[in-house]
Amino acid sequence: LRNGYGETVYCESKTAEQIEGILHSFQKMGSNVMGTRVKPEQYTYLKERFPELIYHPEARIIMLMDHPVEQVGMVAVCTAGTSDIPVAEEAALTAEFFGSRVDRIFDVGVAGIHRLLARTEEIRKANCVVAVAGMEGALGSVMAGLVENPVIAVPTSVGYGASFGGVSALLTMLNSCAEGMATVNIDNGFGAGYMANQINHLAVGAGKKEA
Amino acid sequence: LRNGYGETVYCESKTAEQIEGILHSFQKMGSNVMGTRVKPEQYTYLKERFPELIYHPEARIIMLMDHPVEQVGMVAVCTAGTSDIPVAEEAALTAEFFGSRVDRIFDVGVAGIHRLLARTEEIRKANCVVAVAGMEGALGSVMAGLVENPVIAVPTSVGYGASFGGVSALLTMLNSCAEGMATVNIDNGFGAGYMANQINHLAVGAGKKEA
Amino acid sequence: LRNGYGETVYCESKTAEQIEGILHSFQKMGSNVMGTRVKPEQYTYLKERFPELIYHPEARIIMLMDHPVEQVGMVAVCTAGTSDIPVAEEAALTAEFFGSRVDRIFDVGVAGIHRLLARTEEIRKANCVVAVAGMEGALGSVMAGLVENPVIAVPTSVGYGASFGGVSALLTMLNSCAEGMATVNIDNGFGAGYMANQINHLAVGAGKKEA
Amino acid sequence: LRNGYGETVYCESKTAEQIEGILHSFQKMGSNVMGTRVKPEQYTYLKERFPELIYHPEARIIMLMDHPVEQVGMVAVCTAGTSDIPVAEEAALTAEFFGSRVDRIFDVGVAGIHRLLARTEEIRKANCVVAVAGMEGALGSVMAGLVENPVIAVPTSVGYGASFGGVSALLTMLNSCAEGMATVNIDNGFGAGYMANQINHLAVGAGKKEA
Amino acid sequence: LRNGYGETVYCESKTAEQIEGILHSFQKMGSNVMGTRVKPEQYTYLKERFPELIYHPEARIIMLMDHPVEQVGMVAVCTAGTSDIPVAEEAALTAEFFGSRVDRIFDVGVAGIHRLLARTEEIRKANCVVAVAGMEGALGSVMAGLVENPVIAVPTSVGYGASFGGVSALLTMLNSCAEGMATVNIDNGFGAGYMANQINHLAVGAGKKEA
Amino acid sequence: LRNGYGETVYCESKTAEQIEGILHSFQKMGSNVMGTRVKPEQYTYLKERFPELIYHPEARIIMLMDHPVEQVGMVAVCTAGTSDIPVAEEAALTAEFFGSRVDRIFDVGVAGIHRLLARTEEIRKANCVVAVAGMEGALGSVMAGLVENPVIAVPTSVGYGASFGGVSALLTMLNSCAEGMATVNIDNGFGAGYMANQINHLAVGAGKKEA
Amino acid sequence: LRNGYGETVYCESKTAEQIEGILHSFQKMGSNVMGTRVKPEQYTYLKERFPELIYHPEARIIMLMDHPVEQVGMVAVCTAGTSDIPVAEEAALTAEFFGSRVDRIFDVGVAGIHRLLARTEEIRKANCVVAVAGMEGALGSVMAGLVENPVIAVPTSVGYGASFGGVSALLTMLNSCAEGMATVNIDNGFGAGYMANQINHLAVGAGKKEA
Amino acid sequence: LRNGYGETVYCESKTAEQIEGILHSFQKMGSNVMGTRVKPEQYTYLKERFPELIYHPEARIIMLMDHPVEQVGMVAVCTAGTSDIPVAEEAALTAEFFGSRVDRIFDVGVAGIHRLLARTEEIRKANCVVAVAGMEGALGSVMAGLVENPVIAVPTSVGYGASFGGVSALLTMLNSCAEGMATVNIDNGFGAGYMANQINHLAVGAGKKEA
């Protein structure tokens, strides 16, 4: 890990007891720990055993932060709609967990392009942009055309009918005509936040020194 | 037909001889005739028999215009890239054939959003907009957000890899979050031009009177 | 918006509290407001706060109509079967909300073609036709062949097996051999009703004057 | 085989020499033989060796008819467009080869429903109907709604874009709301003609006696 | 209908009240009525209003048989496994409802080919065979190779993983190398039973006379 | 490798010069070498440089056999049709190259099940069976039901329409209800032959000793 | 069966009563019996009737072992993650039921390649390896490159978004560049365990003698 | 652009004349220019007009380098096989064009994992890694597990059968369990090289200063 003390656990298909064990062992090793895809009932069980545990219900993330983490540089996390916010929060919290400052810019989808243009200067300040969008997923392309730094696009499963659970947005992003964009799996806010943090740390110079 | 004297022939899988026969019979009935998907060798054969035949090679359209057609109102035909122009020309020529004035606005794709914004006022003057785009196909959504009148989106088969012969653009357009847009088949410039002309004629009032 | 005072909210993934806030702000701005994809429990919550709120349970639409809207022209909304009616109602109510008169012609699917033919004259009176069909989705093609004005086809997710949640009907509609038809997303009654209203207003001339 | 002396060879991936051998051995066994998917160069080679060989180039079928076959009953073979005729001819010739009388009713697609209705009485006389259509493929449904006897639907690969090589028509046919229809593979005129002949012979009573 | 007094209602998306109304009106018209895809709670409601109503829970079929129907000829309904039986029963009861005698031959899948071969003579007695199979769906091909009369193949959604809800079996059946088979939609026992009955009546001669 | 001196080269996307280099280096290392997917022009070039090179044009395989290989045990390679033979030959030659005896049993597809049953005893003698089939691909299931030893199924791209380049056969094989079968990629005769040889050598005991 | 006394029942779509009957009849015939895909409530019912019944809840397997089975040779069952363990247990228990010794090596996915490399020597001791993985499914390829004996790859439905219920892992495995691997259906631990046992018995020589 | 003087042209669907014009105008503006997807005949035409033009035939790239570009930092471009090299070269040359130093590490696919492990130290020196792979596409996951810096994965269309023109590799990459990877379109070496260069420049600090 970039900053030496962050571990992640993918909790989707683990029992609360299994997660408890993993948290304990990482804690003993001196790491902060973050869990993704945590259901409320898993949290309830874990909170009794780890009173300092923090839960972000929208992003379904838990964090055990035994060690303070300084947040440096800047990552912008943007969404097309409000339904994309849970995935965006997964990305934003992941980047913060690993030591990035994050600017959240939500609900700037391309069907109302002027809301996005009004925020362009702010977005350009980030070392890396995460663009989260479902349905037609066009935010990534427009964004990559507006900023100079890398854009990581996250398709979401928001939509119905021919959105096919995020496939429409995924294809849009993969086929972008704009330069400087790459894509992660549908709803994978974690993956986007992780890579945005890597890039942000390379940019602020922390990366090189610790490697 | 709206204006009483236009017929179309889909020439893709017809022999030159078959097309010749159809042109003759429509001509006798007093109609203008337009053929789509016409290959150069088909044109060469037909030109010898119909010296007044006009060929638009990029759009692969032939026209037999025995009767002058007045072009009224305004349809805007826009493309994301230069590779989308053949499909756009099919749409534009179809709308013109049936009596619409057409404004061509090409190469205004969303990866360079400012080129599109610079033409917004012009596009808003049209009674109907045709938005032609391949690859990520985001032009339709952005356009429908910018104009008040109906947008007909045409996905094109331009692209490679996960564009899947136009499927990516098609899905983007079907999933648009913007209001006032409907979609036709991949590469179906004819269908878009035809419907844009219908709407344009309804708007200029010719429709009601002739029906 | 065409008539200056209609706004819409897509309620699928919003909390009742979020919708409440949005309704309030649009109401203050002097707009009528329509919400789509509203679940009964969302309505129950909102009805207590907005006693004048109207709910159309089949179409899952709510309306706050502070300002009377005159309904002009004519839009025909047709379905192949009875299972397609919820989507058709979404289209019809949307068109009415924005000021169109609507003629509902349900259960005229192509497997019993004479029921459809019996209504042809009536359908031809509309400035725009919305054709709603699931399963094989052939209503759009037959309709577009019967009427002169534009047809907006809405595939529905009605069916089983190889209907693939509406994909079969969607493909049928995109591939239509008939002239004058465009398609919206599966189950997107709203989108079809919105565009039908645009076309209808262009035809009655309101469009041009207000633009 | 129903009438005791008909064999078929699928020639797509066989060399002319291989087909020659198969024709010889079936001929010796006293059978008529039909070959499908025969390319012109295969025919040229075979014609020199079997002077009595007949070639139907549009259907790509060869026939060696050493034994006269009486054609009984009636099968109707219908197409939506002219591009569907090669597949329809494969069906018609197959049914004729096995002893069915065939009525060809071409170019009666649903976008111009009145052409189809004008032929309804004629079609109803058949013991079995083969409905051949590409693109939206709606002919099958409308047909099955019009006639009482079984309909065998054949999707064709005619079309472009979202027709996906016949998949659109195939899905339309599988999802039909009409009673009394079943479907064969894309472009499989042979399979439809074969089964139509089976049904026709069951109806004329020849079947029971010979079995 | 073949025998003059049978009507069917597809109950999947109808309320019990709606079905009640339809049953009443068909009953008044002097028809027997069959309902498919009937849920137990729908049946409970209807049974109170129509005491003579019969329910086949496995096939999810209800029948109101005011008029006795003679069952003639023979249709064989076969399944590959026991999980395919509900779909097979839908087919068998449909054929019986319309006046066919039915021979049920279940659990003769191709992975144990000798069980199928042991029943071949029996199956060959039928005028039409319905072959119901999920997963690999190979029963249809083997069956069509064994019998002379037409085979109607019904893919079922039985299976997991790459069976894709019946798509695997559907494709197997569409691609059969055997002659004399056509396919209906996934799980469409009704459609297969209906067409098998049509063919059976053509064979016993009742068809022609009553038409 | 099992027998210590066999190497393989996948030649599809290599130049003749590149293959030449690879053959030389393996030859120097004392290995026999086999090349797959070799085009005739590649062979012509290579034959001039390696006069002892053997070419199997149907299987598109070249072999440089500097060291004699004893063929032991038995692998059965079966096909459904004649069009599947090139893929079957790729499997058979691969197994022979690595030291297996091979029994070729071609054209025993399930549409004529008795041809397959007639060979059952012979097939059961093999330690491993390779079942090669396109279109409906049902051979694997029937085979695995008939024999006790493992079956490796190879779908082929033979077919048209809904065979989708081998996908239909692939799905059939993956969904088999029969025990003791696994599947390789479409047209991957090499992979099947390689694994059949592994199993055959384990069975004859050579495997354990040499490992 | 290899060892003369093992039978299996696929319980997914059978009632507890049906399973009870099948268990009884196999027991009477003197066979051990194993049931797969058994739900807890099915087990509860059966346990009352067969007190000696053993249930493996994670693998959803029941066993009636009236006859002791000696476990010989070695099969390695490996997983990429912890979520793949239920499928792996289905494979391992199946192989054990039929008389194979099994080595379980879990959580050795390729994203942390050194955990896998640390176990290579152990894995190489097996006569056959089962590689179970979801999401990207790369374990199979890496494994087949590391070991000399056959690898049976099992894709699992673990994952989200573009994992498409196991399709991603399935395609990865089918397209492997490594020699000596074949694939079974998504989540088909049973099929892999069965075939691994076949191969293992061929290797230890028991196979030949008993056949 | 990062370094102020690089422009790119996508030449796939442009005429040589069109490209000529674009090169001229960028040259006049003082930019270096790079063209991608350039066919040999396009190059021949252009070379006569721009004698200083450089062509990289494998990568299908042309370059007009009027201004020297310093190459800084380090990007590693890796491939699984030799068939992936053209796409890798497109990535490498793009990164070099924009001012990155590039380390090419080809043919290190996961089926022979030790070749990849032998190069790990070298790869870790790069600020960003491009991982190019077709068929099973597992290189990306293994790579991302081995290095700390971001990995950009490029699926290629190399393969056959169920590789579906690169879809298999694409899905593998999107579903990776490894942290720190994002994916671009199939065969999109340009996009990967562009983004790798962005990241590399952020890391060497040039980015911040020029922004």
Ligand SMILES: Nc1ncnc2c1ncn2[C@@H]1O[C@H](COP(=O)(O)O)[C@@H](O)[C@H]1O
């Ligand atoms: N939401 C997520 N989506 C995809 N991968 C994740 C997610 N959360 C964590 N991961 C990855 O999963 C790994 C942990 O997996 P596990 O050992 O199963 O908990 C982490 O190191 C991450 O690489």
Ligand SMILES: Nc1ncnc2c1ncn2[C@@H]1O[C@H](COP(=O)(O)O)[C@@H](O)[C@H]1O
């Ligand atoms: N390029 C096109 N794409 C789709 N449909 C077309 C096209 N050109 C013409 N058509 C339609 O095809 C009809 C003529 O078909 P046909 O009778 O086969 O020539 C016209 O009336 C149009 O509805």
Ligand SMILES: Nc1ncnc2c1ncn2[C@@H]1O[C@H](COP(=O)(O)O)[C@@H](O)[C@H]1O
């Ligand atoms: N056009 C066709 N499409 C599908 N199946 C066919 C076709 N023509 C012939 N067949 C079938 O292929 C069998 C002959 O196959 P073969 O032995 O390979 O020549 C015939 O008995 C028919 O079942």
Ligand SMILES: Nc1ncnc2c1ncn2[C@@H]1O[C@H](COP(=O)(O)O)[C@@H](O)[C@H]1O
């Ligand atoms: N299970 C079924 N699957 C497909 N179509 C059916 C089924 N049951 C009935 N139908 C068809 O649906 C028609 C009745 O539809 P409805 O008027 O909506 O009740 C019948 O005439 C049949 O054509």
Ligand SMILES: [Mg+2]
């Ligand atoms: Mg940019």
Ligand SMILES: [Mg+2]
């Ligand atoms: Mg608009």
Ligand SMILES: [Mg+2]
């Ligand atoms: Mg019309």
Ligand SMILES: [Mg+2]
């Ligand atoms: Mg009918």
Ligand SMILES: [Mg+2]
């Ligand atoms: Mg038969």
Ligand SMILES: [Mg+2]
């Ligand atoms: Mg077996």
Ligand SMILES: [Mg+2]
């Ligand atoms: Mg190996």
Ligand SMILES: [Mg+2]
């Ligand atoms: Mg890493």
